[in-house]
């Protein structure tokens with residue numbers, strides 16, 4: 331729906347009362363239709379924002395890919411990757427800690443749920459703002475349940491069923507929705523992914539945003555691989571040079587090109603820089619239930635990898651056809667991934683950085699300061715969750731399990747981290763005027779302009795992600 335209507339409804343409606351009766355009736359009809367289509371308002375109550383907290387991992391990593399794997403490929407009918415079980419160190423597990431923090435953050439955000447006790451959230455907010463906060467409604471869900479009891483999980487018929495990212499076959503062979511599909515089914519406005527690393531990397535020491543690169547730079551990478559761009563300036567002069575390096579033996583541009591090849595064709599590069607036809611990683615956008623899959627029967631065409639199509643296995647003959655590639659070029663993906671408040675990385679980068687700042691401020695307000703508590707360099711790549719949802723996605727590496735200070739925060743300061751996440755989510759959806767503070771990581775307090783994601787017919791990009 332148009333932005334003007336949106337803001338009128340969520341705040342007051344003075345302009346409506348000044349209009350003639352006829353105009354008033356017509357306006358209300360339009361508003362009513364838009365609301366019915368979008369399904370975001372109930373009985374003229376303020377909109378309910380949908381938030382998914384996504385604590386990473388949870389399942390069992392195993393070399394038995396046939397039973398435990400992820401990335402089920404509909405062409406070969408097998409899993410292409412081992413399940414990523416996440417970081418562990420000194421008896422601490424990433425999948426346990428991020429889930430504990432997510433549960434605590436949800437408990438706080440539930441004060442903002444319809445029927446929740448908002449006065450309790452108002453009390454929390456009084457630490458961050460002097461203004462009287464506006465009540466908004468937030469419906470918060472978790473993407474998975476807890477994963478503490480490994481023995482119990484291993485007894486299940488398919489231990490990783492609840493934890494996989496990508497759709498997978500059930501007992502009778504029907505394809506079941508996995509984590510990304512289940513997130514999309516909820517049509518969230520905001521997704522918050524929580525992770526921790528294991529490795530201690532001094533250049534990345536702190537809390538890191540994890541962002542998916544905009545289509546424009548990935549497309550330039552494709553043109554480079556196809557011989558259409560002669561030099562690497564488009565990469566090195568961009569804000570996206572902090573590319574995630576799988577190892578330090580090769581530079582960031584190498585890993586960028588490798589990810590470009592996989593993102594477009596499904597194949598990584600071999601040592602000669604050609605598509606590695608032995609290491610197919612699959613068409614990820616066809617591994618989830620959502621609006622951008624290729625039409626039924628696509629597997630037949632894809633199996634022969636015909637040139638001049640989106641299934642070509644010769645990069646010079648790759649053509650990005652189909653709904654997913656149209657989506658990638660869309661203005662909405664540009665809003666999510668390019669430019670924005672932080673100067674790059676779009677709303678995803680802003681949402682991620684902002685929640686990190688609230689976490690750091692929450693700790694700071696409790697006197698918990700340390701040089702290793704800082705917002706630092708992003709990890710940039712073509713990460714699955716932020717790539718394959720329409721929601722604005724805050725993907726946070728909370729720190730490193732190999733770092734003693736971070737271990738202290740992860741185990742002793744979960745409530746403070748959870749408060750930062752909850753207040754950050756509220757601030758991104760509602761906006762708050764943050765108290766003046768000399769702290770270098772004071773949040774901006776600006777809300778995300780979700781109105782930009784409205785589309786034709788009164789619907790929104792968030793609603794359109796799935797049936």
Ligand SMILES: [Zn+2]
Nearest residue numbers: 386416525526
């Ligand atoms: Zn992780």
